[in-house]
Amino acid sequence: MSIIHCGMFFDGTKILENVDLEIRNGRVAKLEKNIVGSDRLDARDYFVMPGMVDSHIHLSGSTTGNLVAEYLTKDARTRLLRASTWMIKLLKAGFTTVRDCGEENSIYLREAIKSGTIVGPNILAAGKPLSQSFGHGEVAHSIPFHWNQDRGMSEICDGKDQCISAARRVLRTGADFIKVFSTGGVLSERDRPDQEQFTPEELAAIVNEARKAGKYVAAHAHGDQGIRNAVQAGVKSIEHGTLAQDGTLREMAERGVSLTPTISIQELLVKHGQKLGVSSWGLEKIKAVRDGIGKILPKAAEYGINILAGTDLGFETGTDIDIGTNWNELILLAEIGGLTPLQALMSSTGNARKIGIQAGTIEEGKQADIVLVEGNPANDIREIRNKKRVFLAGKELSLSEH
Numbered sequence: 011m012s013i014i015h016c017g018m019f020f021d022g023t024k025i026l027e028n029v030d031l032e033i034r035n036g037r038v039a040k041l042e043k044n045i046v047g048s049d050r051l052d053a054r055d056y057f058v059m060p061g062m063v064d065s066h067i068h069l070s071g072s073t074t075g076n077l078v079a080e081y082l083t084k085d086a087r088t089r090l091l092r093a094s095t096w097m098i099k100l101l102k103a104g105f106t107t108v109r110d111c112g113e114e115n116s117i118y119l120r121e122a123i124k125s126g127t128i129v130g131p132n133i134l135a136a137g138k139p140l141s142q143s144f145g146h147g148e149v150a151h152s153i154p155f156h157w158n159q160d161r162g163m164s165e166i167c168d169g170k171d172q173c174i175s176a177a178r179r180v181l182r183t184g185a186d187f188i189k190v191f192s193t194g195g196v197l198s199e200r201d202r203p204d205q206e207q208f209t210p211e212e213l214a215a216i217v218n219e220a221r222k223a224g225k226y227v228a229a230h231a232h233g234d235q236g237i238r239n240a241v242q243a244g245v246k247s248i249e250h251g252t253l254a255q256d257g258t259l260r261e262m263a264e265r266g267v268s269l270t271p272t273i274s275i276q277e278l279l280v281k282h283g284q285k286l287g288v289s290s291w292g293l294e295k296i297k298a299v300r301d302g303i304g305k306i307l308p309k310a311a312e313y314g315i316n317i318l319a320g321t322d323l324g325f326e327t328g329t330d331i332d333i334g335t336n337w338n339e340l341i342l343l344a345e346i347g348g349l350t351p352l353q354a355l356m357s358s359t360g361n362a363r364k365i366g367i368q369a370g371t372i373e374e375g376k377q378a379d380i381v382l383v384e385g386n387p388a389n390d391i392r393e394i395r396n397k398k399r400v401f402l403a404g405k406e407l408s409l410s411e412h
């Protein structure tokens with residue numbers, strides 16, 4: 011048993027002051043003022059908050075933004091080993107849970123962490139994402155089609171029956187949810203972010219398979235019609251959502267569909283895309299997408315849409331926006347999206363509960379994933395980048411030697 015004596019305390023939804031936190035067997039046993047006990051940590055100089063959740067990441071182990079180079083010339087096992095080195099970086103950044111939105115590695119990493127083989131954050135894994143032919147989930151469109159299938163970046167499926175079958179295959183691998191691409195994207199060669207992918211019928215079939223297995227669907231979608239198709243099919247979250255029109259945002263709010271704006275990847279591609287090996291067509295497409303998100307986010311917040319912090323990082327960049335600086339997303343949500351510091355903090359903590367992630371709040375009975383941050387990010391969100399102490403299931407991680 012140990013007690014954390016807090017000054018500024020954020021439970022994932024609200025700020026409290028001068029509370030004590032008792033941790034027992036990896037869980038929060040008590041949360042109240044003046045808990046008596048000897049094993050006490052004085053944390054009054056810190057901002058005590060839940061371990062953060064990156065709700066959109068790809069644990070690919072890639073080292074460039076060039077998908078052809080990564081998926082066609084590197085073996086999946088090489089990437090998996092590389093991705094395992096990211097785990098400690100994520101913890102060190104204060105992220106104790108990540109939702110991988112499409113990458114088979116995430117299943118193996120999740121199992122290795124659960125069994126204690128390696129130390130890492132809690133992982134929610136989509137496994138392979140579902141893509142149509144000539145879709146966002148193909149490594150490239152100018153290579154033979156079967157190369158895409160062979161290298162397994164996605165499950166490629168067309169028509170209701172194939173979609174049902176692909177969804178079942180992904181669920182069979184142990185996916186926690188299903189990821190689909192319902193529009194084109196930026197890093198895919200010949201489609202465009204505003205183009206719809208999959209038909210409403212295909213999307214509904216995938217959502218139904220997920221539902222039957224007690225899972226849900228998250229949809230990558232930029233263009234308005236593709237977002238609408240996914241929302242009406244019953245997905246739980248829209249990833250990106252950059253070109254959503256007003257009526258679609260209102261429908262998302264009504265149906266309780268969450269939005270992950272993924273500003274980090276957009277800023278990364280605009281700022282550093284060229285030197286990171288992103289193709290010219292990718293650099294061209296990012297512009298429209300990036301302009302969109304600054305416009306829709308304030309509206310999304312106003313309509314009460316549940317906003318999730320997700321970086322969409324999927325490769326090492328060696329820049330200021332990288333695996334291990336995932337908290338940048340919170341700063342960007344405030345600076346570009348107009349969220350208040352508290353709203354930005356909630357997007358990486360309490361809001362995750364609303365899509366069923368068992369993390370992001372400090373509550374009695376829940377796993378004690380806790381971060382102590384120097385400064386006060388509820389006052390100035392940029393302080394979320396400050397030095398941290400991280401507790402995973404109640405145990406402080408010794409992060410200095412890494």
Ligand SMILES: [Zn+2]
Nearest residue numbers: 066068111322
């Ligand atoms: Zn993504």
